[in-house]
Amino acid sequence: xxxxxxxxxxxxxxxxxxxxxxxxxxxxxxxxxxxxxxxxxxxxxxxxxxxxxxxxxxxxxxxxxxxxxxxxxxxxxxxxxxxxxxxxxxxxxxxxxxxxxxxxxxxxxxxxxxxxxxxxxxxxxxxxxxxxxxxxxxxxxxxxxxxxxxxxxxxxxxxxxxxxxxxxxxxxxxxxxxxxxxxxxxxxxxxxxxxxxxxxxxxxxxxxxxxxxxxxxxxxxxxxxxxxxxxxxxxxxxxxxxxxxxxxxxxxxxxxxxxxxxxxxxxxxxxxxxxxxxxxxxxxxxxxxxxxxxxxxxxxxxxxxxxxxxxxxxxxxxxxxxxxxxxxxxxxxxxxxxxxxxxxxxxxxxxxxxxxxxxxxxxxxxxxxxxxxxxxxxxxxxxxxxxxxxxxxxxxxxxxxxxxxxxxxxxxxxxxxxxxxxxxxxxxxxxxxxxxxxxxxxxxxxxxxxxxxxxxxxxxxxxxxxxxxxxxxxxxxxxxxxxxxxxxxxxxxxxxxxxxxxxxxxxxxxxxxxxxxxxxxxxxxxxxxxxxxxxxxxxxxxxxxxxxxxxxxxxxxxxxxxxxxxx
Numbered sequence: 179x180x181x182x183x184x185x186x187x188x189x190x191x192x193x194x195x196x197x198x199x200x201x202x203x204x205x206x207x208x209x210x211x212x213x214x215x216x217x218x219x220x221x222x223x224x225x226x227x228x229x230x231x232x233x234x235x236x237x238x239x240x241x242x243x244x245x246x247x248x249x250x251x252x253x254x255x256x257x258x259x260x261x262x263x264x265x266x267x268x269x270x271x272x273x274x275x276x277x278x279x280x281x282x283x284x285x286x287x288x289x290x291x292x293x294x295x296x297x298x299x300x301x302x303x304x305x306x307x308x309x310x311x312x313x314x315x316x317x318x319x320x321x322x323x324x325x326x327x328x329x330x331x332x333x334x335x336x337x338x339x340x341x342x343x344x345x346x347x348x349x350x351x352x353x354x355x356x357x358x359x360x361x362x363x364x365x366x367x368x369x370x371x372x373x374x375x376x377x378x379x380x381x382x383x384x385x386x387x388x389x390x391x392x393x394x395x396x397x398x399x400x401x402x403x404x405x406x407x408x409x410x411x412x413x414x415x416x417x418x419x420x421x422x423x424x425x426x427x428x429x430x431x432x433x434x435x436x437x438x439x440x441x442x443x444x445x446x447x448x449x450x451x452x453x454x455x456x457x458x459x460x461x462x463x464x465x466x467x468x469x470x471x472x473x474x475x476x477x478x479x480x481x482x483x484x485x486x487x488x489x490x491x492x493x494x495x496x497x498x499x500x501x502x503x504x505x506x507x508x509x510x511x512x513x514x515x516x517x518x519x520x521x522x523x524x525x526x527x528x529x530x531x532x533x534x535x536x537x538x539x540x541x542x543x544x545x546x547x548x549x550x551x552x553x554x555x556x557x558x559x560x561x562x563x564x565x566x567x568x569x570x571x572x573x574x575x576x577x578x579x580x581x582x583x584x585x586x587x588x589x590x591x592x593x594x595x596x597x598x599x600x601x602x603x604x605x606x607x608x609x610x611x612x613x614x615x616x617x618x619x620x621x622x623x624x625x626x627x628x629x630x631x632x633x634x635x636x637x638x639x640x641x642x643x644x645x646x647x648x649x650x651x652x653x654x655x656x657x658x659x660x661x662x663x664x665x666x667x668x669x670x671x672x673x674x675x676x677x678x679x680x681x682x683x684x685x686x687x688x689x690x691x692x693x694x695x696x697x698x699x700x701x702x703x704x705x706x707x708x709x710x711x712x713x714x715x716x717x718x719x720x721x722x723x724x725x726x727x728x729x730x731x732x733x734x735x736x737x738x739x740x741x742x743x744x745x
Contacts, residue, residue: 324407326425331405333610334535335398335433341535342394342437343447353448355716358731362446362679365724369445369452372723374479381457381476388490391483393528395491396498398433399426400532403495410543412507413499423495431488438483450478454721461718475720491528498526569644573607573696575742579621579634581704582735586663586673587628593665599623599632605698605740612644617653619738630662634704636682644688651686659706667709668727681705682736696742703733 347353356365380387402425403409409422437443444450457473459465466475506525510517522541523530530540579601584594601623609615621634638655660677684702691697707729714728 326402327405329610330536331402331429333614334401334405334532336442337535338397338401338531339433339437339442343442346448350448356449357447359714359729360449361725361727361729365449365452366446368723368725369449370439371451372477372479372721373439373445373451374477375481377480378482380478380480380482381473382478387482388486391487392490392494394437395430395434395487396494396528397531398430399423399491399495400528401535402426402429404532404536412503413496423492426495427488427492430491434484434487444478448478449724452723453477453718455718456720461720463719466720477721494528498528501525569609569612570694570744571609573605573609573742573744575605575696575698575740577603577605577619577621577738577740579603579623579736579738581621581623581634583632583706584732585629585632585661586665589628597627597629599626599629603634605742607742614639614641617655619655625662632662633660634658634680636680638682640686642686647690649688649690651688653682653684653686653700653702655682656680657682667711669711679707684736694744696744698740698742700736700738700740702736704736705731705733707731
């Protein structure tokens with residue numbers, strides 16, 4: 179006790195010499211409903227300030243005062259940790275009263291805010307955030323890990339497959355001939371009998387086998403990768419890069435199997451395996467053993483595409499990712515147009531094609547932050563406004579249709595004559611996305627104008643754009659037309675009931691007057707295949723497993739209007 183009294187007397191003498199008077203401890207005023215822990219923290223803060231003042235004014239016995247300060251800091255820490263913000267504090271953080279104003283000694287009055295030990299901008303034991311406290315604006319639920327979007331991957335891969343077939347049809351006259359004049363299903367299944375996987379080469383040249391098909395595999399892999407958020411990392415040792423890459427290789431291999439022998443394959447479209455020819459020459463017998471064409475006959479089957487497409491395509495993806503990280507990205511950070519657009523579009527063709535089938539420009543990556551040439555905010559707004567438009571998955575409705583079709587009639591002067599047949603039907607559709615869906619129609623046209631009844635069934639796809647009040651679409655619908663009485667062809671002169679293959683090509687305009695109502699208007703051409711009375715004049719004399727039947731096609735105008743209920 180005597181020791182403490184000596185310290186107090188020395189403290190008083192020192193203050194008298196400096197012309198200061200002892201400061202009273204300032205306590206925060208009591209408020210109704212005030213949190214006890216907050217009040218305790220304020221009192222401890224005031225005590226700390228008093229001790230800090232004494233340590234400055236009385237440099238005697240700093241060891242004791244330092245020990246006391248450490249004990250008080252420990253007390254502050256305990257009280258702060260035991261009084262984390264409750265739900266009431268999170269809703270109204272302003273209930274905590276501000277720290278009381280304390281007059282500083284003359285030696286500290288000129289100090290900046292950052293130099294003060296209890297300044298809100300500096301580190302202090304008297305602050306209420308000794309432990310990190312989250313405000314309501316920063317409290318967020320932990321986001322679930324993003325998963326692979328299999329639906330988008332399947333749709334984009336299917337679109338890419340159909341694009342390849344359109345490309346083939348544009349450059350291959352034999353494919354166009356087979357689609358127009360040969361029986362589709364019979365020749366498709368007959369072609370499997372000639373499939374040969376006991377050889378490596380399929381007869382195509384080097385560019386097709388080792389450039390074209392690997393690019394096809396790389397694009398298919400890219401379609402998987404751009405729909406798997408785990409893969410949005412640059413090439414590195416990160417497992418998030420290599421694991422999705424392995425899955426994309428498997429995805430590419432599966433689609434290659436479909437491309438070779440599936441329902442939308444080279445076997446169904448083109449009858450690979452069903453007929454033989456000499457590469458570079460064709461089907462004439464003069465092509466055999468011709469020194470100008472040294473390659474042996476082939477039916478476009480072999481192992482080369484099954485292996486090179488997924489594996490070399492995988493190496494293609496690795497090469498593009500390496501170029502993107504070490505060449506394209508560094509240049510794009512400083513030169514948006516040259517690096518982010520020109521170099522990326524030229525050096526990464528597989529990414530270009532995959533972006534197109536995802537509805538993006540060729541230089542846009544799936545992750546916005548890596549697109550150096552576009553505004554992230556702008557594209558996010560555009561995407562959000564685009565996807566905010568609601569659409570229903572299922573559609574069902576009734577329709578009226580009119581089809582101009584050659585039919586047998588007792589009013590005809592010849593074998594058959596063209597008549598405008600009216601009928602009714604129903605529609606049943608499923609929208610896979612906002613702009614792609616499956617479209618089905620069945621129409622019944624009763625006997626009229628001296629003809630027998632006709633039934634039409636169509637099942638296909640529609641693609642287009644849906645707006646708030648209207649939409650515009652294109653449609654491709656294969657199907658059939660069933661006649662109760664028609665001339666079968668193929669040398670048969672007796673009328674009979676039969677079914678003919680049909681294609682419906684055209685456009686659709688939709689109006690949306692109400693939430694679940696659609697008025698639909700269709701205009702198009704229905705191609706009907708008629709069996710000729712003579713065999714196919716272009717059969718391969720080398721080896722041909724296909725049918726000898728030959729079909730001609732005739733276009734028929736068809737218009738329809740429908741009422742659709744969406745749900």
